[in-house]
Amino acid sequence: MNLTLKIWRQKNAKDKGQMVDYKIGGIEPDMSFLEMLDVLNNELVEKGDDPVAFDHDCREGICGMCSLFINGEAHGPDRGVTTCQLHMRKFKDGDTIYIEPFRAKAFPVIKDLVVDRGSFDRIQHAGGFVSVNTSGNTQDANALPIRKDNADKAFDAATCIGCGACVATCKNSSAMLFVSAKVSQFALLPQGRVEATERVLNMVEAMDNEGFGNCTNTGACEVECPKGISLENIARMNREYLSASIK
Numbered sequence: 001m002n003l004t005l006k007i008w009r010q011k012n013a014k015d016k017g018q019m020v021d022y023k024i025g026g027i028e029p030d031m032s033f034l035e036m037l038d039v040l041n042n043e044l045v046e047k048g049d050d051p052v053a054f055d056h057d058c059r060e061g062i063c064g065m066c067s068l069f070i071n072g073e074a075h076g077p078d079r080g081v082t083t084c085q086l087h088m089r090k091f092k093d094g095d096t097i098y099i100e101p102f103r104a105k106a107f108p109v110i111k112d113l114v115v116d117r118g119s120f121d122r123i124q125h126a127g128g129f130v131s132v133n134t135s136g137n138t139q140d141a142n143a144l145p146i147r148k149d150n151a152d153k154a155f156d157a158a159t160c161i162g163c164g165a166c167v168a169t170c171k172n173s174s175a176m177l178f179v180s181a182k183v184s185q186f187a188l189l190p191q192g193r194v195e196a197t198e199r200v201l202n203m204v205e206a207m208d209n210e211g212f213g214n215c216t217n218t219g220a221c222e223v224e225c226p227k228g229i230s231l232e233n234i235a236r237m238n239r240e241y242l243s244a245s246i247k
Contacts, residue, residue, distance in 0.1 A: 033076060
């Protein structure tokens with residue numbers, strides 16, 4: 001496959017940045033998108049040029065670091081996958097592919113396609129934990145009965161990898177889907193009820209302080225989420241927040 005890549009290049013957070021065109025050939029359909037970028041970077045290095053900076057780690061759809069905005073879509077044209085799981089067979093020979101970083105005020109660009117998602121970490125530090133002592137005091141899994149429906153929903157919420165696709169997709173740069181997933185995974189389980197009130201209030205406050213927008217129920221976040229996190233979590237977080245606010 002022969003492709004034209006239009007890639008956002010930005011030296012640092014203060015640099016204005018611009019789209020730069022690259023021609024690349026010999027791309028196999030079974031390559032992953034990141035492998036294609038590896039090929040491009042090898043060519044750039046051999047020419048003595050600065051390679052394109054992009055974030056990645058596990059390349060297994062687990063860590064959420066490979067967050068790229070591809071042809072106007074978070075993680076590209078496929079569904080239920082991260083960028084590292086996107087394969088070049090989703091594109092055609094001769095295609096022009098636009099590659100940008102996730103755009104949001106709370107995700108400042110570090111370099112090229114790499115953004116700082118430390119805001120997500122700070123939100124989780126505000127309440128994404130339980131204080132129940134589980135070290136050296138473990139119980140059998142069946143010692144604490146939990147409704148299967150609640151357990152399943154908590155597990156589904158916990159699959160959020162914090163990639164930020166919901167923020168990049170939202171017209172308001174809202175982090176509601178991410179925060180609601182982190183709230184829900186504890187709100188649905190008895191271990192998380194101990195500090196449920198403080199958790200939702202603190203995490204929502206941290207989200208607002210980071211500069212994320214509010215949710216207007218467009219639903220694009222759920223569509224683009226590689227883990228299929230449901231909008232039901234936002235509704236649950238709103239209920240938790242209302243309940244905590246009047247206590």
